[in-house]
Amino acid sequence: xxxxxxxxxxxxxxxxxxxxxxxxxxxxxxxxxxxxxxxxxxxxxxxxxxxxxxxxxxxxxxxxxxxxxxxxxxxxxxxxxxxxxxxxxxxxxxxxxxxxxxxxxxxxxxxxxxxxxxxxxxxxxxxxxxxxxxxxxxxxxxxxxxxxxxxxxxxxxxxxxxxxxxxxxxxxxxxxxxxxxxxxxxxxxxxxxxxxxxxxxxxxxxxxxxxxxxxxxx
Amino acid sequence: xxxxxxxxxxxxxxxxxxxxxxxxxxxxxxxxxxxxxxxxxxxxxxxxxxxxxxxxxxxxxxxxxxxxxxxxxxxxxxxxxxxxxxxxxxxxxxxxxxxxxxxxxxxxxxxxxxxxxxxxxxxxxxxxxxxxxxxxxxxxxxxxxxxxxxxxxxxxxxxxxxxxxxxxxxxxxxxxxxxxxxxxxxxxxxxxxxxxxxxxxxxxxxxxxxxxxxxxxxxxxxxxxxxxxxxxxxxxxxxxxxxxxxxxxxxxxxxxxxxxxxxxxxxxxxxxxxxxxxxxxxxxxxxxxxxxxxxx
Numbered sequence: 118x119x120x121x122x123x124x125x126x127x128x129x130x131x132x133x134x135x136x137x138x139x140x141x142x143x144x145x146x147x148x149x150x151x152x153x154x155x156x157x158x159x160x161x162x163x164x165x166x167x168x169x170x171x172x173x174x175x176x177x178x179x180x181x182x183x184x185x186x187x188x189x190x191x192x193x194x195x196x197x198x199x200x201x202x203x204x205x206x207x208x209x210x211x212x213x214x215x216x217x218x219x220x221x222x223x224x225x226x227x228x229x230x231x232x233x234x235x236x237x238x239x240x241x242x243x244x245x246x247x248x249x250x251x252x253x254x255x256x257x258x259x260x261x262x263x264x265x266x267x268x269x270x271x272x273x274x275x276x277x278x279x280x281x282x283x284x285x286x287x288x289x290x291x292x293x294x295x296x297x298x299x300x301x302x303x304x305x306x307x308x309x310x311x312x313x314x315x316x317x318x319x320x321x322x323x324x325x326x327x328x329x330x331x332x333x334x335x
Numbered sequence: 336x337x338x339x340x341x342x343x344x345x346x347x348x349x350x351x352x353x354x355x356x357x358x359x360x361x362x363x364x365x366x367x368x369x370x371x372x373x374x375x376x377x378x379x380x381x382x383x384x385x386x387x388x389x390x391x392x393x394x395x396x397x398x399x400x401x402x403x404x405x406x407x408x409x410x411x412x413x414x415x416x417x418x419x420x421x422x423x424x425x426x427x428x429x430x431x432x433x434x435x436x437x438x439x440x441x442x443x444x445x446x447x448x449x450x451x452x453x454x455x456x457x458x459x460x461x462x463x464x465x466x467x468x469x470x471x472x473x474x475x476x477x478x479x480x481x482x483x484x485x486x487x488x489x490x491x492x493x494x495x496x497x498x499x500x501x502x503x504x505x506x507x508x509x510x511x512x513x514x515x516x517x518x519x520x521x522x523x524x525x526x527x528x529x530x531x532x533x534x535x536x537x538x539x540x541x542x543x544x545x546x547x548x549x550x551x552x553x554x555x556x557x558x559x560x561x562x563x564x565x566x567x568x569x570x571x572x573x574x575x576x577x578x579x580x581x582x583x584x585x586x587x588x589x590x591x592x593x594x595x596x597x598x599x600x601x602x603x604x605x606x607x608x609x610x611x612x613x614x615x616x617x618x619x620x621x622x623x624x625x626x627x628x629x630x631x
Contacts, residue, residue, distance in 0.1 A: 125593050126377060128352040153594060168353045169377070170413050176375035177593055201353070214412060228412060234436035235459050237346045238339040256349045257414065257436070295349050 127169020166203030230260025342459030347481030374585035386490030422448025455479030469507030470526035487550015555591030579609030
């Protein structure tokens with residue numbers, strides 16, 4: 118399986134390392150590649166949108182039809198994991214200030230929702246992925262302000278969602294790539310493979326009575 | 336458990352991680368800050384005069400006016416950095432109170448202390464420091480710097496010093512990885528660096544914090560050169576707003592950093608930029624005119 122990390126700007130190297138560690142740890146054969154041109158999306162099974170500056174990423178994405186190519190990638194079954202700036206790009210609506218986004222997660226997200234760097238913090242969260250609790254690093258982090266019913270919450274901090282999923286797209290407002298705990302990357306690889314377990318409730322909520330093949334309870 | 340920790344080294348280096356593959360631009364007012372953000376800067380450095388003007392004007396260069404930094408903070412959504420004088424911890428305290436996102440303890444300003452740099456662990460806000468070689472980089476990291484940049488020779492538009500400093504740091508690290516355990520203490524003594532950090536570099540072959548380039552970058556090719564030499568991001572000081580077409584040049588340097596391995600892109604963005612900033616031959620500068628020798 119081939120996983121790309123968007124390498125236009127940000128901590129893409131940390132994600133590549135985490136993906137490789139998760140692959141080795143779970144004996145999943147994975148090739149990890151850096152993606153700097155839209156054409157490099159072809160042939161990928163999954164893509165990571167890293168942390169970084171979302172304004173910079175958007176600026177660099179204007180050089181090629183990145184939005185169209187990413188929508189096509191998603192439409193053809195590609196799985197996507199976005200952290201921090203990546204989560205901003207994935208959301209339907211962005212605040213503070215408003216800016217374009219892919220809309221692959223039906224959510225409203227506010228940039229720099231906690232304030233400036235002096236307000237950045239580390240904590241520990243309960244998360245709904247194998248192994249439970251996880252250290253979380255929030256750096257000038259965004260905050261989800263609205264989620265549609267289609268979006269499943271996989272992790273919360275003080276009652277507000279920080280790790281969410283809609284189908285094959287996962288978004289988190291913290292940085293799992295900076296802690297050395299690669300369980301979220303391993304979980305993402307299982308989503309790419311289609312071997313993750315999704316609750317029946319969610320499968321029914323999102324797709325009605327007939328769950329799609331990859332979302333059926335196994 | 337809702338324990339939250341702030342100001343940890345992981346949060347400090349973490350913000351530097353987010354700036355990788357990007358360009359941090361010097362700006363002197365809110366208009367320039369907006370131009371920088373619109374061109375794709377990952378952060379701006381707010382200061383009253385760019386290094387080329389500090390060099391020209393002479394006199395004592397100090398921390399910038401807080402109102403001016405405040406206006407820049409309001410104008411952009413990207414991180415805002417500001418400079419304090421080497422060893423001037425009261426200026427650093429003021430910048431932290433003001434809520435800047437990163438402090439640059441910078442040789443571009445007139446040093447306040449000739450013997451001691453900031454105790455950077457004492458701050459919640461992360462601090463970046465310049466270096467000319469591996470020993471200097473590790474001393475600053477030992478004091479708590481969360482990001483290292485080359486000093487280069489600021490305000491000259493001449494890349495030669497930044498190249499020298501980056502090559503010195505990179506080859507110093509490669510050398511350490513070849514040494515035996517018993518050689519490391521002597522090496523730490525020779526470098527004037529903490530042994531724990533020397534051991535870390537010997538093991539990993541890289542600095543324990545992000546390693547950026549600064550001091551003399553004026554063109555897209557300069558930026559690509561520094562990235563290929565091992566920089567993980569670049570600072571551009573006078574190079575943008577002292578050039579003929581700042582907007583276009585800023586946009587071009589951002590692209591050259593992302594696609595630094597692709598000469599076709601660097602070629603494309605290098606076209607039609609107008610004239611670059613005026614350069615200074617560094618060997619023509621008197622020893623007391625050099626900024627890189629400030630700090631130790």
